[in-house]
Amino acid sequence: MKILVAIKRVIDYNVQVRVKEDGSGVVTDNVKMSTNPPDDNAIEEAVKIKESGKATEVIAVTVGEEKAQETLRKALAVGADRGIHVKVDGIIEPLAVSKILQKIVDKEKPDLVFMGKQAIDDDCNQTGQMLSALLNWPQATFASKIYFKDGKLEVVREIDEGLETIEVNLPAIVTCDLRLNEPRYASLPNIMKAKKKSIEQLNASDLGVDITPRIQQIKVEEPPKRKAGIKVANVAELVQKLKNEAKVI
Amino acid sequence: MSRESMKYDVVIVGGGPSGLSTAIKLKQLDPNLNVCLLEKASEIGAHILSGNVFETRALDELLPNWRELNAPIKTKVNKEKFLFLSKTKSLSWPTWLLPAVQQNHKNYIISLANLCRWLAEHAESLGVEIFPGFAASEILYNEDGSVKGIATQDMGIDKERNKKNSYEPGIDLIGKVTVFAEGCRGHLGKQLIQKFNLNQGKDPQQYGIGFKEIWEISEKNHEEGLVMHTAGWPLDNNTYGGSFIYHAENKQLFLGYVIGLDYKNPHLSPFDEFQRFKTHPAIKRIIEGGKRISYGARALIEGGIQSLPKMYMPGALLIGCDAGTLNMPKIKGSHTAMKSGILAAETIFEKIKQNKDLSIYEEKFKNSWIYEELYRARNVKPSFRWGLILGIIFTGIDQILFKGKLPFTLRHKHADHETLKPANQMPKIEYLKPDNVITFDKTSSVYLTGTNHTDNQPVHLQLKDPNLPINYTLEKFDEPAQRYCPAGVYEVQKQNEQNKFVINSQNCIHCKTCDIKEPSQNITWVTPEGGGGPRYGNM
Numbered sequence: 001m002k003i004l005v006a007i008k009r010v011i012d013y014n015v016q017v018r019v020k021e022d023g024s025g026v027v028t029d030n031v032k033m034s035t036n037p038p039d040d041n042a043i044e045e046a047v048k049i050k051e052s053g054k055a056t057e058v059i060a061v062t063v064g065e066e067k068a069q070e071t072l073r074k075a076l077a078v079g080a081d082r083g084i085h086v087k088v089d090g091i092i093e094p095l096a097v098s099k100i101l102q103k104i105v106d107k108e109k110p111d112l113v114f115m116g117k118q119a120i121d122d123d124c125n126q127t128g129q130m131l132s133a134l135l136n137w138p139q140a141t142f143a144s145k146i147y148f149k150d151g152k153l154e155v156v157r158e159i160d161e162g163l164e165t166i167e168v169n170l171p172a173i174v175t176c177d178l179r180l181n182e183p184r185y186a187s188l189p190n191i192m193k194a195k196k197k198s199i200e201q202l203n204a205s206d207l208g209v210d211i212t213p214r215i216q217q218i219k220v221e222e223p224p225k226r227k228a229g230i231k232v233a234n235v236a237e238l239v240q241k242l243k244n245e246a247k248v249i
Numbered sequence: 250m251s252r253e254s255m256k257y258d259v260v261i262v263g264g265g266p267s268g269l270s271t272a273i274k275l276k277q278l279d280p281n282l283n284v285c286l287l288e289k290a291s292e293i294g295a296h297i298l299s300g301n302v303f304e305t306r307a308l309d310e311l312l313p314n315w316r317e318l319n320a321p322i323k324t325k326v327n328k329e330k331f332l333f334l335s336k337t338k339s340l341s342w343p344t345w346l347l348p349a350v351q352q353n354h355k356n357y358i359i360s361l362a363n364l365c366r367w368l369a370e371h372a373e374s375l376g377v378e379i380f381p382g383f384a385a386s387e388i389l390y391n392e393d394g395s396v397k398g399i400a401t402q403d404m405g406i407d408k409e410r411n412k413k414n415s416y417e418p419g420i421d422l423i424g425k426v427t428v429f430a431e432g433c434r435g436h437l438g439k440q441l442i443q444k445f446n447l448n449q450g451k452d453p454q455q456y457g458i459g460f461k462e463i464w465e466i467s468e469k470n471h472e473e474g475l476v477m478h479t480a481g482w483p484l485d486n487n488t489y490g491g492s493f494i495y496h497a498e499n500k501q502l503f504l505g506y507v508i509g510l511d512y513k514n515p516h517l518s519p520f521d522e523f524q525r526f527k528t529h530p531a532i533k534r535i536i537e538g539g540k541r542i543s544y545g546a547r548a549l550i551e552g553g554i555q556s557l558p559k560m561y562m563p564g565a566l567l568i569g570c571d572a573g574t575l576n577m578p579k580i581k582g583s584h585t586a587m588k589s590g591i592l593a594a595e596t597i598f599e600k601i602k603q604n605k606d607l608s609i610y611e612e613k614f615k616n617s618w619i620y621e622e623l624y625r626a627r628n629v630k631p632s633f634r635w636g637l638i639l640g641i642i643f644t645g646i647d648q649i650l651f652k653g654k655l656p657f658t659l660r661h662k663h664a665d666h667e668t669l670k671p672a673n674q675m676p677k678i679e680y681l682k683p684d685n686v687i688t689f690d691k692t693s694s695v696y697l698t699g700t701n702h703t704d705n706q707p708v709h710l711q712l713k714d715p716n717l718p719i720n721y722t723l724e725k726f727d728e729p730a731q732r733y734c735p736a737g738v739y740e741v742q743k744q745n746e747q748n749k750f751v752i753n754s755q756n757c758i759h760c761k762t763c764d765i766k767e768p769s770q771n772i773t774w775v776t777p778e779g780g781g782g783p784r785y786g787n788m
Binding site: 012014018030034184192 | 253291295378380465542786787
């Protein structure tokens with residue numbers, strides 16, 4: 001069994017993101033970048049499945065600029081076998097990414113595609129679902145537990161009402177929640193070994209995919225600052241304020 | 250338990266200007282040398298904080314074609330100001346009356362973090378193996394007592410020191426020579442100085458705490474290339490310190506404050522002095538209408554040549570600010586750190602190829618411009634123990650008339666942790682509440698540093714005696730850790746009528762001030778899990 005894992009390079013989750021003065025986007029110069037956190041869970045799960053003997057190969061794929069290769073190297077250092085880098089400069093939308101992934105799936109013929117449930121930069125939460133539609137494969141999104149059962153996959157999903165357990169046939173798309181597992185650290189020797197693993201470089205145009213954005217971004221701005229809270233003396237005052245000032249009761 | 254080990258010709262600890270210079274120079278001397286460099290930050294540059302007005306002398310030697318290589322050194326200094334501040338007034342000091350070491354017309358305003366990122370890319374292109382996110386946590390010794398290398402930290406250990414599921418054992422990195430380039434008050438460097446008595450016969454080391462904020466200011470207030478320094482208010486005559494205000498590219502302003510850690514009043518809060526400084530009319534005018542985009546703080550070394558430890562020992566070298574090569578009157582340490590790194594590479598090359606002893610480092614150091622520079626600078630910092638005014642008068646005589654060649658050397662008499670006076674003998678200081686426009690609190694400031702440490706790991710700020718902060722330091726000094734820490738790591742909280750000393754180690758921005766200033770030397774800074782700490786951008 002082959003597992004393809006799609007990962008994305010994003011602004012590190014600890015960085016305080018700053019909007020460009022002209023509202024054309026956010027500042028990325030000299031900003032620490034890293035792997036989208038739930039993508040780390042996707043890689044970890046794929047590697048675990050391989051370690052348990054159920055999979056034979058884990059392929060990491062990323063779509064992005066030259067430096068996105070760093071993200072692939074990290075995936076290789078924690079156990080992916082090889083990488084595919086589809087080089088794209090500038091903004092790329094989920095539909096274009098899923099079309100690119102569709103081409104990669106056609107070529108690599110994996111039994112499972114893993115990815116994070118969503119990317120923390122644009123929070124789209126669309127690529128997995130769109131890829132599922134394009135391939136006409138079943139999807140299991142927000143996975144927090146995965147079991148193999150008689151050639152099928154049982155997946156526990158994190159949903160608003162609690163946990164939902166579903167069963168999907170293979171091949172399938174699984175998007176991973178942060179609760180799925182605890183990603184491992186890359187050890188120094190494995191980072192060294194990862195430098196020798198292969199990364200195939202492709203261009204979106206080689207794959208015949210049109211990546212022209214379909215959404216026009218008008219403006220990016222910071223959310224309004226929250227006003228400081230106040231302390232109320234007692235419940236009566238709270239109720240009075242909720243009624244007359246906040247007008248919520 | 251035996252760990253996995255990897256062998257290199259040279260192992261370098263720390264990806265700042267000195268360590269990266271050593272790495273690059275080694276590869277220039279012999280491309281076949283195996284060189285690795287460890288950095289505890291999540292990426293190179295993320296723990297680098299510096300003013301910075303950069304003198305290119307060492308870089309000119311290391312990479313003479315840095316301009317063609319598109320180094321991030323673009324903004325030439327084109328104007329200088331020096332102001333003395335009183336509470337409401339400012340007096341401009343003519344720049345021709347400044348000692349030559351404080352004139353910057355040949356220098357550049359840069360982000361040292363960006364320069365380090367650029368140096369690291371260059372080093373990697375030469376084949377240096379750079380491992381960010383890995384902290385060197387332990388020194389390894391050979392049986393004969395010489396340094397054998399370092400061990401990286403075990404990752405995935407919980408608070409109680411049990412192994413988590415993600416546990417990943419550290420490994421031994423063994424080098425023919427190990428270079429320690431951790432920056433000011435490196436936690437391994439501190440151990441080496443002690444073990445090999447490297448500071449024997451030297452004055453106690455002197456430190457300062459430096460703050461820096463980056464502001465985006467309105468176009469009308471921005472003069473790219475302008476460098477300004479101030480002395481005086483808000484500090485009193487007996488506290489050593491001053492500010493820097495550099496107009497960098499992209500309408501950014503690098504605004505900072507340095508306070509000598511030999512201050513005496515335990516009520517003094519360096520962070521709040523810096524915040525207060527910004528309310529001076531001469532400063533407020535510049536930043537008004539602007540926006541603060543970054544914050545950070547770092548201890549820096551000020552002892553100079555009198556306090557500089559021996560920089561070689563069997564199997565290892567101690568370089569840059571890990572030893573203490575900063576030139577205080579010049580307010581610069583990057584070029585000297587780089588030079589000390591270049592000399593280290595030359596020494597190691599001769600050691601490996603010609604089996605020379607590492608002690609040749611001393612001679613190389615003494616024969617280079619770095620020594621002459623530090624020698625001439627030596628009397629400035631100690632003269633300020635007589636106060637700001639006498640210090641300036643003496644510095645004028647020493648630096649302008651005698652060019653640092655007076656036939657005597659002033660000593661540093663006390664270590665910084667010895668200088669605090671009991672709290673009840675010193676005046677309390679009232680600090681203003683932050684307005685969140687010009688002045689800020691520590692919490693919102695630390696937020697800007699992007700600091701994070703993995704949850705559930707051992708506290709990396711270790712107390713030798715856990716009861717001392719409440720039983721002694723609180724009573725005698727009103728626990729100054731609450732104030733000297735620039736990140737709000739230390740708090741004294743009342744819990745059930747009992748005082749409790751709380752360490753919020755996840756806030757730590759790795760400045761090392763607590764390790765330096767704690768009056769009983771009760772706090773030891775050790776490295777937390779690699780990849781933790783601040784994520785500075787263009788600091």
